[in-house]
Amino acid sequence: MPGAIAQGLIWGIMAIGVYITYKVLDFSDLTVDGTMATGGAVCVMLMLNGTNVWVALLCAVFAGMIAGLMTGLFHTAMGIPPILSGILTQLSLYSINLAIMEFKANQGISVTKYPLIVSQRNVRQMSINNPIFKTLIILAVLIGLLYWFFGTEIGCSLRATGANEAMSRAQGINTSIAKIIGLMIANGIVALSSALLSHYQGFVDVNMGRGAIVIGLAAVIISDVLFGKIFRNFALKLVAVAIGAVIYYIVIQIVLWLGLNTNLLKLLSALIVAVFLAIPYWKAKLDARNTGKGA
Amino acid sequence: MLDLKNICKTFNAKTVNQKVALNGITLHMDDGDFVTVIGGNGAGKSTMLNAIAGVFPVDSGRIIIDGTDVTGLPEHRRASLLGRVFQDPMTGTAATMQIEENLALAARRGEKRTLKIGITREERNVYREKLATLGLGLEDRMTAKVGLLSGGQRQALTLLMATIKKPKLLLLDEHTAALDPHTAAKVLTLSEQIVTENKIMTLMVTHNMRDAIRYGNRLIMMNEGRIILDISGEEKKNLTIEMLMDAFAQASGETFANDRILLS
Secondary structure, eight states: OHHHHHHHHHHHHHHHHHHIIIIISOOOOTTHHHHHHHHHHHHHHHHHTTOOHHHHHHHHHHHHHHHHHHHHHHHHTTOOOHHHHHHHHHHHHHHHHHHHTTTOSEEEOOTTTSOOSSOGGGTTOOSTTOHHHHHHHHHHHHHHHHHHHTTBHHHHHHHHHHHOHHHHHHTTOOHHHHHHHHHHHHHHHHHHHHHHHHHHHTEEETTTTTTHHHHHHHHHHHHHHHHTTTOOSHHHHHHHHHHHHHHHHHHHHHHHHTTOOGGGHHHHHHHHHHHHHHHHHHHHHHHHHHHHHHO | OEEEEEEEEEETTTSTTOEEEEEEEEEEEOTTOEEEEEEOTTSSHHHHHHHHHTSSOOSEEEEEETTEEOTTSOHHHHGGGEEEEOSSTTTTSOTTSBHHHHHHHHHTTTSOOOSSBSSOHHHHHHHHHHHHTTTSSGGGOTTSBGGGSOHHHHHHHHHHHHHHSOOSEEEEESTTTTSOHHHHHHHHHHHHHHHHHHTOEEEEEOSOHHHHHHSSSEEEEEETTEEEEEEEHHHHHTOOHHHHHHHHHHHHSSOOOOHHHHHO
16 A cells, blocks of 8 residues: 555656646647656666766656657647647657667666665655655645746746637737746656656656556546545645545555456556546536526 | 738638638727727628737738837737737636736736746735726635636726736727626726726727717728728717718618617
């Protein structure tokens, strides 16, 4: 169970990135499936080549931001629809990630030889090295930064772009730039999560981001269903998204205990997200039918 | 000052759906002019306003606002010169943001947005006073999401947003058409009040002949992408609906058969 919580928190960081594109910018960004491996690849390879762990982490975030920039340019400068822009970046990242990892599908990094920030090995330890504790600190700092940023003039213009693009332009906001900034921030956050995940599990795999968008959406939707009515503050909403990711991982853990074949997990995740995405739609249809009868 | 010089715009050019929306619009407005625009469906009224706002590029002609040639500028770079209120109350505001946040966005129109805080305490006090002038009680609901407001409240708020930073030109695009008659009258009165108090040059599209006659110091009528009638001064003051319909028949060679206009 501590393992599920630690993993959930690390994926929670990624889910916050998804929240920024999906909810704040209203942009379904599929780049994340690629970025979720890029961050780890950059961080692990730099560390294997002797780079300081914090510098490597920063470079990972930077790499993620470039991926976001690519998707943003596909969409704003080349007029490609959002989903397709993300898919194009995601696909190209597969090759790029392999190239970063010296054309191997995975690369290991040992916690005994390298100063990894979080590690699976310490998950039951009651000390400062516990990955749950460390990830919580990182989450708190990240949420604090985002809360500040989205309250600034630039942050407000990003939120306005997601809320009403026509109105934003009428108020003098360059919505293309706003979208690019948002995508860069979101993918930077996803890359951070990816780097931490590769530390946690002690290796980076080219496929580790596959389906990340679905996990991110699951976390966002779970948080919406459970806390949507309680948490109105932006910072609390981000906290809820992280909690959503933890709940997702606990549920997965339970399902695995019940004996589900691990290979079927992605099918299960997709079905759960599909159902939860459908609930608001079905509810609206049902309400419409009921009011129709009443009239 | 506004100068439109021979503006032309054709949508879907060289296809079966080709539609000449603006066919050589030339219009000069002086500072302080309040011009009402009337015309049937598809006459080009909204298209003219959208061309001024830069929603799409025009095919030919020049658009000069207050001495600045904006013809080639993208929409967001013209925004500092313009205030806009749209027909659909949903268009002018961000529903998921607070009332005060919407105002703060509008107050920064045309300014560089930085990493400074998006809304300051002093601003809040200014907004509270401005909202109070609307007489809708919005000053007590400044942190409410705009999505909770009624159509009339949203249009009033949009009007305030459009003028909170005095624009060179205010574009009102049938901004009361989606409201019930009572609310529409209220929003119109409010519009006139704001326009006259601040002496804002205004272009107001309406489908209501009576409103077109009652408001403003000048009236233009459009048909098939052209301005076919331009009445101002004393002549405008003495206008009647019958005179307008006759003028339309003369200028266009057809009768003004548009239910929406006749009934309103």
